[in-house]
Amino acid sequence: MSELDLQSVAAAVRRVLPPEMPRVALHEPEFAGREWEYVKDCLDSGWVSSVGSYVDRFEQQLAEFTGAGRAVAVANGTAALHVALILAGVEPGDEVLLPALTFIATANAVSYCHAVPHFADVEERTLGVDPEKLAAYLDDIGERRGGVFVNRHTRRAIRALIVMHSFGQPVDLDPVLELCARTGITLIEDAAESLGTYYKGRHTGSFGRIGTLSFNGNKIVTTGGGGAVLTQDAALGARAKHITTTAKVPHRWAYAHDEVAFNYRLPNLNAALGCAQLEQLPRFLAAKRALAEAYERELAPVAGVRFFRELPFAHSNYWLNVVLLDREHAAHRDELLALTNDSGIMTRPAWTPMHQLPMYSAAPRMDLSATEDLHARLINVPSSAALVRDPQPVAVRV
Ligand SMILES: *Cc1c(COP(=O)(O)O)cnc(C)c1O
DSSP states (O other): OOOOOHHHHHHHHHHHSOTTOSOBOSOOOOOOSSHHHHHHHHHHHTOOSSOOHHHHHHHHHHHHHHOOSEEEEESOHHHHHHHHHHHTTOOTTOEEEEESSSOHHHHHHHHHTTOEEEEEOBOTTTSSBOHHHHHHHHHHHEEEETTEEEETTTOOBEEEEEEEOGGGOOOOHHHHHHHHHHHTOEEEEEOTTOTTOEETTEETTSSSSEEEEEOOTTSSSOOSSOEEEEESOHHHHHHHHHHHBTTBOOOSSOOOBSSOOOBOBOOHHHHHHHHHHHHHHHHHHHHHHHHHHHHHHHHTTSTTEEEOOOOTTEEOOOSSEEEEEOGGGGGGHHHHHHHHHHTTBOOEEOOOOGGGSGGGTTSOBOOOHHHHHHHHHEEEEOOOGGGSSSOOOOOOOO
16 A cells, blocks of 8 residues: 655645746646737638638648548537537437546537437546447447447447547547447547547547547637537538538528538637647647656656556647546545645546436446546646746657
């Protein structure tokens, strides 16, 4: 049994942070680039809303950076997930697998489709979906009938699996892809937290049939609010654009629409902000990597806790840094949260697991013991790029 001295943990975290800062936020945006210039240009041109060149430019920059064939900018990450599920063919009454340890948006998007969230367990190795455990579970509860994987107990189709790259750490995607190929279940990647994260040298969000991003104020790059749908499939990309822009039939003056669709487009004003932010992404990534290295260095000699480092197959964006209490010290998590927050260092636990929320308490699920265990002993520590000055540029291992 290891010792745990909460004061030593808090002191190690404090040593990583700039000493002159009395209060350190968990994650703050930084607008040190051309944000003012681009937003002003938007205002000067009058193109602030639904049409304008910054949306096209932002989409192009995103596709280029992620290696996705197409990026479609939308109003927020939740809308991106909703659209991804529609593109995946999720129908009312279908089931969609997703990790129980995620932000509420992943589950809510499934509900928007009148589909049923079905919770999968995560693994400590990646903090994301455990492919081996999920494969064994699916073999147990269902079978492939024609092209569709059917839950034998509920007789519903399990149409899609959403994996989420928690705090920027990538899920082990190869076994996930293999599982999806074998079962016919469509893979969606919720890459809201993993812009700048790679799995075996390839950008997350580009492996699934559809990937989604978020540019909320707390994400690595922000547009105020925003999101994007990523896909390699040109037809799906075109459809994503169509149904997020009210399904308007292109015409110089006529207003006609060919289906019930959504007004999920990203305003040009927000896209302008996004273009300026993306220009700074390499620096943000370098700063966050340096910050993670500093945490690892300071926390390595501290007993009772472990700093979460990327696996050999991963190149993480370290969006939010993770400290795990050893299992026998889980009961002290809230004391550590209180100690750090009281001293001006903002820390927080992971999201309450989905199956513990009232609206999802009756949802189907597999054994979620790893989710509950991780939730009990995980904390996030301050992770803003601005906490590191002049970071060394880093190359992605491919
Ligand atoms: C941020 C986030 C989203 C999307 O959030 P929006 O606020 O709608 O942009 C979705 N999933 C996860 C895991 C997230 O962290």
